[in-house]
Each structure stands twice: as C-alpha cells, then as structure tokens.
Amino acid sequence: MKVTLRVWRQKGPDQPGRFESYEAEVPSTDMSFLELLDTVNEGLIARGSDAIAFDHDCREGICGMCSQVIDGQPHGPDKAAATCQLHMRKFKDGDVITAEPFRAKAFPVVKDLVVDRSALDRVMSCGGFISVNTGAAVDANAVLVPKDDAEKAMDAAACIGCGACVAACPNAAAMLFVGAKVSQFALLPQGGPERARRVLRMRSAMDAEGFGHCSNEAECEAVCPKEVKLSNIARLNREFLRAVLVSPE
16 A cells, blocks of 8 residues: 655744655555654655654553644544544555644644644643642542532543644634633532632633634534543633632632
8 A cells, every 4th residue: 555645844933834745655554644654754764864753652542742634634534533543544545645733823833743732731730730738648538529520520631632622623722622621620629629710810821822712613522532522611611700700810
C-alpha cells in the first residue's frame, strides 16, 4: 500500500509555512499514523533533510500531545480516538492524506505540526484544582457522593486537554475543555468551597488567552477523543451565572 502525505512544514512561529508532499510506503495497515510519520522521517534523515516535527508521548491515547488535523479533522477520521490511535487501515491505497497543525490564535505554531498549547495549562492553573490540607488521607467513605454525580464527574475528568475541541470549533472556543474541568469539580462536594472563584477565574483566563466564544456548533463534541459531552458547556454557563450572582469577587 502506498499513500501520498501532504504535510505542513513551517520552520518557526514567525516563518512562512507551506505544504510538502511525500510518497510513503505503508508496510502494514495496522501501523498507526504516527508510525507512518516515523517511517517518513527515517527516509528524510537518511537523505540529510529536516525531519517532520510532531508532538507525541504515550502513543496510547492518554496524553493528548499527538494532536494533528488529518484530512481536515482534528485527530483524523476515526471517532473517539487520538491521532496516535489512527491506524492506516482507515485509508486506501493511493490516498492523498493531508496533515497540518491545529489552527487557533491561542495555539501558535512552534514548528511543522507542533503547536504551543500551554494556554490550556494557564487556564487550568487559575482554578482547575482543589485546595486541601495536607496530612493523613481522609477515609474514603467520609464524604458520600451520589452515584450519578460521581459518574458525570468521572466522564468530565476524562478530558485529556488535547485541544481538538478548539481546533474543530469555527470560533476556536475552549468551552468544552473549560466546561469539563469546571464540571468535574462542581459535581463533587470537595469542589464546593472554591466553586464560584474557580469558574470566574477560569472563564477570565480563557478569554484572556484569546479563545473564541461558543456558538453551539457541537463540532467540539464530535471530535473529542474521549467523547466529553456538550452538556458540560451548559453546566459551565450555569456555574458562571451562579458565581456572578453569589461571589463577592
């Protein structure tokens, strides 16, 4: 099986970029898209050319670093999967596959397919945590959590912060990401003491980073590798309105 890769090449944040094409031999359709990039890079290095820069770490769909737009879709055509979980069996012999970085003001390109997604970390640092006293661990049954709330909180916490929701949104909004992080704490009693302050600070940080506003396109939910639900955005909006009314900030 042979495919043609159209890959976005850009030497740096302030450099112009362009698509370059590479013919690639696919020895096995069970290999992942990242493994195909590895194969292409081996050939480029052997010829003395600059390898294609792309992010990766766990390659198990956990870390979210491998974010790319494949054929116009964040993480590629496979549903509920990160780029590292996209296998070449999703493509056919002779296909032309386009790979490019996430496009968003808040995600500046570093090089080729690598973007700086530290904006999400800065939003998290403004409230995506629970302040607790150190010491002995609290008994697991000391604070009872309703099963339905626990399951919703766990579903929201599944967000890996890859940024696919931002890349898919026509407004480059981070509402699904922030909604998931706010929800996982708002649904649990442990998140109660900082509830209002958390949502106000995270929403403010989100706007300051240059993310757009949600217009209910639902593209974010469609491309999320962990299938985080749009209902978390609704919960974020409710939490924000509640905080505006009750918070002294």
